[in-house]
Amino acid sequence: MSITEPTPIQAATLPDSLAGRDVLGRGRTGSGKTYAFSLPLVARLQATRRRTKPGSPRALVLAPTRELATQIEGALKPLATAAGLRTQTIFGGVGQNPQVRGLKSGADIVIACPGRLEDLIGQGHCHLGDIEITVLDEADHMADLGFLPVVRRILARTPTGGQRMLFSATLDKAIDVLVRQFLNQPKTHQADSAQATIATMSHHVLHVRRELRIPVLVDLTSAPGRKVVFTRTKHGAKALARQLNRSGVPTVDLHGNLSQGARTRNMEAFHSGRATTLVATDVAARGIHVDDVALVVHADPPSEHKAYLHRSGRTARAGAEGTVVTLMTDEQVREVRALTRAAGVQVTTTKVDGPADAVLRRLAPGTRSLPGGLEQETPTQSAPRRKPRRAPVLAESGRPQRQGRPAGGGNRGRRRGQGGAAPKSGQSRPHSAASFSSRAR
Template sequence: MSVDTFAGLGVPMALSSILEADGITTPTPIQAATLPDSLAGRDVLGRGRTGSGKTYAFLLPVLTRLAASNRRRQPKRPRALIVVPTRELATQIDTAMAPLAKALNLKTLTVFGGVGANPQINGLRAGVDVVVACPGRLEDHMRQGHVSLDAIEITVLDEADHMADLGFLPCVRRILDATPRASQRLLFSATLDAGVNVIVKRYLTDPVTHHADSAQSPISKMTHHVLHVQQDQRLPVLQDLTAAPGRTVVFTRTKHGAKKLAKQLNASGVPAVELHGNLSQNARTRNMDAFKDGSARTLVATDIAARGIHVDDINLVIHADPPVEHKAYLHRSGRTARAGAEGTVITLMTDDQVRDVRDLTRKAGINPTTTRIDARHPLLKQLAPGERTFSEPLVVAAPGDNGNGGGRGHRNGAGRRTRADATGRAGGRGGSGRSGGQRGGSSSAGAGSSSRNGSNGNGSGRSGSKRGSGAARNGRGGDGGRGGSAKVYSTSSGSGGAAAFSAGLGRR
């Protein structure tokens, strides 16, 4: 059988047929290189850049070998463990694994912080086959006796170099120490820095090493541009580029910068969501869902999104702030031009950043085209083709995503005041109801539930209070009241509550 197919590499038909139904028929280089060894039970060290297909390179052997071993799952004793650095990556891996695991009657569970522990504890107690976990929360469960790793048959470390960058390696070592020494271990990383090599030497037994590509090699279908702008042109240029059709990811260096830029883009009529460490997990999930379903076409993020964020058809990556080092540039840029698609990467550079950007691109092995521009330059239309479209101004609503209290509401797209609750929801008038003493447009939470002012309010949390998490009240009637419909996304989670913003508002 041909090794150009998953079945030819030894993947069971039950799994390869699912991949084929999703249009995944030809293994990527990292998959073709590692699958024969990992399916045979060897320890594998695989290096490949972001977007190279590492996820299926380890999911397929993990599930195949668990099904073949035919051991029964037991309470608190998972059979396979996949350790990843971020919550988003854990969720995406579990989503990719779900149809494959279902076909083999295997149960999976994600374990990470930022969400309640009880559902995870109950899931572990019921028994699962595969746990996809971030190190911190997993170690918490181990310490409290909710999970034992003594029945682990295969362990995967994904994005090992990123875990090293985040300081997780001591925790990872303690986790690996709790797994059987004779169990199979797979480690995947874009680079093999000193910290990763320590893990390899200590925990992998006679590993087979596969280098699918150079750690610095840019994706061949990715074009790189540096736009030299004056400081006062930075925002207008970003507004023009993000108003073009298609999905765009904009990277900033700081959480404050991401929050501020997302707010500025929304105010100019570009639907944008933010992603950074100050957001609660629920807010991060809502914002990513909005980006994936097209409600917001721009994601403004810190380097938290530089690894493992898999969203199809990202046309453009913009480094609004050049990253500090070249590895971050490559990982950020890898959000586009995935799976053979083309993509464009733009770095904005001000006068005081010229030397830093020159050093950055040289170390990254990139030879970008550099152009001095302003917001009227015709190159912008070439880099981000298509008609620029702007929605009605998006108005920041009241603080409150982390449950520590709401805040004062702001006017919605109909020019009428809304309130926000302690979970970042903003309420407006539905039918003839009133909010904050003024009429407002109908409104729904980013998670899909509508406010009390529309039809499904669920509490009595009031603007500016710390009472519960109920939506804005004092409304009556159904969704179709005056003003446009609003979808609200949380934009931060400080203790005093953070801003939420609305997408698709009606006219002022």
């Protein structure tokens, strides 16, 4: 693959991980964490040469989202194949039968989301007694999504003498609980934190009237290059993607109301360039790798600074430069100032009077193009849509909507996962970005 030099997180962790020690690594998304654990995982399994029994994998990688699980397998599978090892992904939102067949055929390495994996363990399709190496990727995002209880139950099923590696963009108290309980004298390495790319990003706040948000977004997204636009809610993401497509910007969306097949097709369209803009909830802010994103737009400012940093991290990757733009209305001035201050970024704030404003050409240079929108995927039928308790943050009209209680607020006590159906049907529940919408006024 023509990779000859390790990234900082790889150079820091590989000596310990290859030696079989437990490792605690902090590095931002895009810092090379996937190879940091994939290389030692494959090398050590190949060295032990134990035979894998049906339904009893030898290595386990836990990831918070199905997109990240798929991405990890994409990087890990060529290495595993070269070593004569087989991989299997496990996550909700799709039928479990192919996953069960993969386990029975003797998958050596399982890359799984916690909810579906626990379901298959409960059904007797997967056993973790032979696990030699366990990896937790994006552990802090796992905590944010409420997965820590199920993660702890899964880790408790793995042998205590096995090697365990935990990688995270941030190391906080929630992660400390896992470290103390499951890692044995881990070697801690920190490189490329979420703030490491701040120097290569330019941060801008555009102060706009509500009715100008859509025209300004159309202008920014019609510039050359890939753009990622973030909203707080899945309903807002769908509405904005529809509006951009109607305006002629080829756009796809990524949120919890889409089936797994639709999410995969939309990401493929964005990777291939058929879609130039991705409108997403925060599910895409963590662990999703997209090359050459020139511009990140916070159409809805996130509710806390960690989300701002991880969203913004979709650009300025691997030493490249990038531009981050936050749209701010009159009602959001205090919120956005507090947000950028907590994130530790220096921003340039500009009052924008409309899509013809010269500042938009400076932030997103190049000739504007509106080749035509793409047909949007319909929401998955496996996740029945309920009428939201609040209007989307970005309504098509651009006018402020009456604000109510965030959707899904009554489900805090339930286990949340990746699939579309209720947990007792064998699938996990999708993460909703509606939790970010309560402060968007």
